[in-house]
Amino acid sequence: MKTFCGRANPTTGALDWVEESEEYDYHQEIARSCYADMLHDHDRNEKYYQGIRAAVARVKSRGEKVIVLDIGTGTGLLSMMALTAGADFCYAVEVFKPMAEAAGCIVKRNGFSDKIKIINKHSTEVTVGPDGDMQTRANILITELFDTELIGEGALPSYQHAHQNLVTAGCEAVPHRATVYAQLVESELLWSWAQLQPLQVGGSRLAPPPDVALCAGAHAVCDVQLSQVSPQSFTPLGPLCTMFSVDFSKPVSSAFQSHTSGFVARSGGRAQVVLSWWDIEMDPSGSIVCSMAPSWTYTEPETAPWRDHWMQSVYFLPQERRVSEGEELSLTVCHDDYSLWYSVQSCSHQAVLAPPGRPCCTCQAHLVWTRPRFGELNDRRRTESFVSALRSVLRDDSVCLSVSDGSLLPVFAHMLGARKVYGLENSRMSKQLIEQLLEANSMKGGVELLEVRPEQLSSADLGDQQISVLMGEPYFSTSLLPWHSLFFWYCRTALAGLLQPNATILPCSASLHMVAVEFQDLWRIRAPCGTCEGFDVTPMDDMVQRSLDFRESREAEPHPLWEYPCRALSPSAAVMTFDFTQCLPQQPISSQGSLPLTRAGRCHGVALWMEYNLTDDVTVSAGLTGAVGEQGECKWTRHRKQGVYLLRSPWENSADGRAAMSYSFTFDPRSGDIKMDFSVQAE
Known part of the structure; x- marks a missing residue:
């Protein structure tokens, strides 16, 4: 069945009526849902499998039949792990209908359809009883309901309902426990994403409005790949604090809570930003831990697992405040059922202040400007x-x-x-x-x-x-x-x-630039997932894999490349120019050519960005901020997203190999689209 959807065209500004089918929506939703990233996260998969095997063993040692409830099953991977570990039966809950249907196909392909029941509902709608979705309560609860902020996907209400209605008292839970950590820092870089700073313009000072300077800002978390924020970009004002833990094997509350951690300031400075992440312990003893800590917390940073479905969080304090070295401080985190926020207080205050309410923008700036936009203006x-x-x-x-x-x-x-x-x-x-x-x-x-x-x-x-x-x-x-x-x-x-x-x-003109690149990790988000290393299951069937590949070979997608390291394997080059001194042409503009691959490496695709010639002498880049390094190192602006076009299959370029990236671009002024095609060929 075809449907027509009205969409504002971001290039032309016109309202376009786009014809879409149900299948198109299916592909788009699954392709953008991070399933490939999760399935390539070997650390996550291994820790979940270890935790599941241990939980199944503990239940069996008590002489009980193992009944598993898997909330948010996705591809069904964790349910299949449970069956492989010896569980007797699994109820796998997935609210997104296309994904539930895909999970059914995957479970059937792996021979588990008689022991895994896919339930296409939100877990809070699942019923138990002779006529219910589940015949009996489960004694093992497996979930993957977490986001970068831990609770942002509604984990707490789901756990609360599950303990009240779907699992037995004293059930085993995988993961067993989650712990949230936080550190108070001063950072000119990070604070520039939250507040407009004074600017010098032609010898005069432009100050932000008082309402903006005093605003508590937006409540939404800023999630980033904190591993790409250099420790030189911030000054820790205190130690890493353990803020709170949640035991998922016991009843969980989604009501408002606050938790405080006291510490002595290690250095003086401006308290501006809280860096935060969490870990999950898969077993009661805490011996199986999956950590979201950034790489610079590791003794060997290169061993830190990479993942994009879970990152780290940056929280901006409602107001910056001066702290002195040796000052006794308390860091407070509050949370409701979906989000967290932080505040800091000096312990020398006579009165203990009530936990602050969730911050809300009152100046409009944080509703108009995004965090990268704040950084750009600053x-x-x-x-x-x-x-x-x-x-x-x-x-x-x-x-x-x-x-x-x-x-x-x-x-x-x-x-x-x-x-x-x-x-x-x-x-x-x-x-x-x-x-x-x-x-x-x-x-x-x-x-x-x-x-x-x-x-x-x-x-x-x-x-x-x-x-x-x-x-x-x-x-x-x-x-x-x-x-x-x-x-x-x-x-x-x-x-x-x-x-x-x-x-x-x-600007008088703009140019579209490209460079062929090898990504350190970003390639994983669209990589094939036909097998899952270390497990005797196939987590992806052909239908889902086609969904993940659906538009990969025809379109670029936006990514902030400063968060995703890559190496340039070719020179960077301007591949299209747009002359703003003239009106739009009536006919399409086309450009073809090739770039030699001059460095050895695995070419995953190309990075694309715009550069604006303000005048003949002044250019502003929305991509590379300097020349490519000798080994292909790239430095990208933090203010804009770049275009990333991933090849269907990466190209292995050897040190003595001669290959070139061929490209073809066509800009259609009627639609505002740029159609593109790339291929790598040996010369």
């Missing part, structure tokens, strides 16, 4: 590039129009002396935020912000003036892939009738 070098470019094109009589979302460019233009500055904003909230910034810096009225689409802008909106400088970062909140920022080109074309004949366009 990037001094990037600001200097825009200020330098603007200074070179602005005149005393300049009439400027800015087209970007939540941008500071119109503020910069006003501070640099433009006669009149307009800005187009996509939302009222964004418009109000920039107005707050202007008022806080005594520039109210210096910039006129218009909440109107480019194609709807009229000469009357501009006071019958023509635009002499059209500018953009370009940044748009709807962009996912790097080339979605070509929406600026569509805006420039729509505004052509309002431009002076020799108007300056900034």
Whole structure:
């Protein structure tokens, strides 16, 4: 059955009606659900298998029949592990219907369909009894309900219901226990993701609005690959604290709780950020541990397991505060049924403060700007590039129009002396935020912000003036892939009738760049999963594998490559150029060519990014931040996601081998899509 869905096109800005089938949705959901990553996580699989075998053995030693409840079964892997370990029967619960159907196929293929019952329900809807989903309560509870924050996928309510309704008292649980750890740090880098910092523009200081500086920020966790944040980027103010543990073999509560850990400050500084992660113990003795700790906590960092389905958490304190070396502090974590938040207090206070409520943005900035966007706005070098470019094109009589979302460019233009500055904003909230910034810096009225689409802008909106400088970062909140920022080109074309004949366009052009790469770990998210090393089961059937491969060979996907190390195996090169000084062409733009693979390694695919030529002399990159290293080392901007195109099969390039990455790109101005194709061939 076909359905039509209306979607805003991030490149053209138009509403597109997309035809989709049920099968398409099935493929997309499974392909984006991290199953390949989890199934390639050997450390996770091994620890779960060890814990399951131990739990089955303990139940059997008591002379009991082993009945397993597996909540969130996914592919059915953990249920099959339990049967392999000697369980008598498994109830495998999976709420996502396509995945439940796939699990049924996988279980059947492995010969367990008579001992595993797939239940396509949320676990809180499962019933027990002669006419229920389960004939009897289970005495082993196996779950994989965790996310980076541990409880963000509703683990606590699910456990609470399971203990009340689905498992026996004193049941075995795998995992048996989870423990959350946290460390208070000062970090200019991480804090720049939470608060707008003062900026220097043309010798003047631009300060954030007071409401922004005093705002507690957004409550959502910031999950990152903390292994890629260098320990030199932060200063620990205290030791790693054990915040709380949850024993999954006993009744669990999803009610609000708070936990406090006291410590003595190891150094003075600004308490700004809490780094946090957790581990799970698979058995009561704690001898089988699966840890989420970042690699720099390991004696040998290279031995740390890599995983993308579970990462580490960064929490921003509601306000930064000064602490002194030797000061007695208490770090408090609060949680409801789905999220955690932190606060810090000096123990010298006479009164013990009540646990704070969940932080909530009151300034609108944390609703308008994402964490990477905060980092981008706080990037001094990037600001200097825009200020330098603007200074070179602005005149005393300049009439400027800015087209970007939540941008500071119109503020910069006003501070640099433009006669009149307009800005187009996509939302009222964004418009109000920039107005707050202007008022806080005594520039109210210096910039006129218009909440109107480019194609709807009229000469009357501009006071019958023509635009002499059209500018953009370009940044748009709807962009996912790097080339979605070509929406600026569509805006420039729509505004052509309002431009002076020799108007300056900034950026004047953009180029799409690519480099062939070998990924350290990211390749695992789309790698085939036909077998599971170390276990006598096949966790992936052909149908699910096709889902994981569904769009891999035809489309790129966005990833923040600073979190995912890779090596360049070819030179980087501009493969398409877009001239913003001209209107959009009527016909598609195509580009073909090849890049030699100049370094030995396994080529997993290509990385793609945009670079913007603000002027002939100033360029801003949304990808590589410098030259590729001698061994192919790549440094990526933390502010934007890059495009990643993974080859269906990696190419092994030997030191003396001669091969090239062929590419073909076609930009269709009607759809805004860039179709691409790549192949590696020996020369």
